[in-house]
Amino acid sequence: MAGRVIVGAGECGARAALALRGRGFDGPIHLVGEEAELPYERPPLSKAVLAEDGAPPRQVVNEAALAERSITLHRANPAVAIDRDARIVRLADGGALCYDLLLLATGARPRRLQKDGAEIAGIHYLRHMADCRALRQRLGSGAKLLVLGGGFLGLEIAATARRRGCAVTLIETQPRVLMRGVPADIADVVAARHRAAGVDLRCGVGIAGIAADETGAAVTLADGSRLAGDLLVACVGAVPNTELAAAAGLTVDNGIVVDARLRTGDPAIFAVGDCCAFPLSSRDGRVMRLESWRCALEQAEAVAGSMLGEERPFETVPWFWSDQYELSLQVAGLPEPDHAIVERRLADDAFILFHLDATGRLAAASDIGPDGSIARDIRLAEMLIARRARPDPALLSRAEVKLKGLLAA
């Protein structure tokens, strides 16, 4: 009997399976995974799970819960082809699964460093639990780590490695860390915190060469200087896993393209999470791909509805968080360089920035501060963004004016 087949047993795929059952779907559900693990949460892999030898990944669902819900998990057995005419997914072990509706939740993978068209060997990347174990083992408690890339992932790994007692050099070719999507004022706080922790932060440098093997790694900079370490981890962006969809003739444009119900051009195939490009409601329907954990969770819920025939369009405000040392930073909405910025000081070491577009609409909000100190305000800002509010900048800047009050207005 054909049922629902979900390709990708990451957090988004697993939660979609649970949501389908939660909403009363009683046919077969197959969850097809490339990894050997039970579905787990990815964000801790650069944080708590990387910090501690032997720490297990936090599971999204265990064997008993899968069995209780009659969800069949295929582990370490990736899908290798989709036959849309026959509605069959073929698996690596030669097996085949019939579907009436198919969900693609294949996520993204790290962009790999290349030289002369070939991948440079010996470099660490971080996406899967297996990567985390390999990295953790090499880090030990005193390794010299080179991190390439000053985005969220590279910075979190740097912070965790410092906590493990490693010497860390972070190399970023852009003039500052967090160039993409984070305002300079917040990136400055992050950079200062890393320097205070003893990270050797090199921004705005050119890279002339990279070499790595089992025993060590070295990066030669454009000025001829050489940075050497025991290992190198590269965090230079992610590419969506769209090959399966493309080979099946589905539209791919930086992500598997879906409509507001998260459905591809084939009415029997849906796509969610880091692998999909969808119309973003808070951006007037512009088609975008996000790499946001919360968005993946929201889409898992929403697509379960769509796959059961609901017509509700998916709506969200992008939201991303990062934990480094005792600091937490969060971004709601998508900040643009041409936004006017209004600052609200919440404490000596905590502030929130409101990003207003040319029409005065609140388009994004970003903040940084010690863990927990800022969460409430950014959440309220997010609700204002969702409402397309045009709040008075003078009120936004004053910490004594409650955002909850602005929301009620």
Added chain:
Amino acid sequence: MGRWVTACAIDDVDEEDVIRFDHEGKVYAIYKSPQGEFFATNGVCTHEHAYLSDGLVMGDIIECPKHNGRFDYRTGAARSAPACVDLATFPVRIEGEDVLVEVG
């Protein structure tokens, strides 16, 4: 039988809001509902370590500040991912101006 301890005064918490209460090394969250009723739960999220008193109260829901997991603070029931383990709740009673919680 637990013991009743004074957690705060009724005016210490706004309506539809939450505060933190520490007692003998344990952290509690004390809520006032939009209708002015008081409730108490364990003060730390069941997902990771986050203080729920930093979160947002919306109607009967407390939303965790860290990853937006949601609980019904009246019953402790986990309501949305990533929260899946319920929160412990504690009986509350009002005596004059004081909010008392029966600690475990």
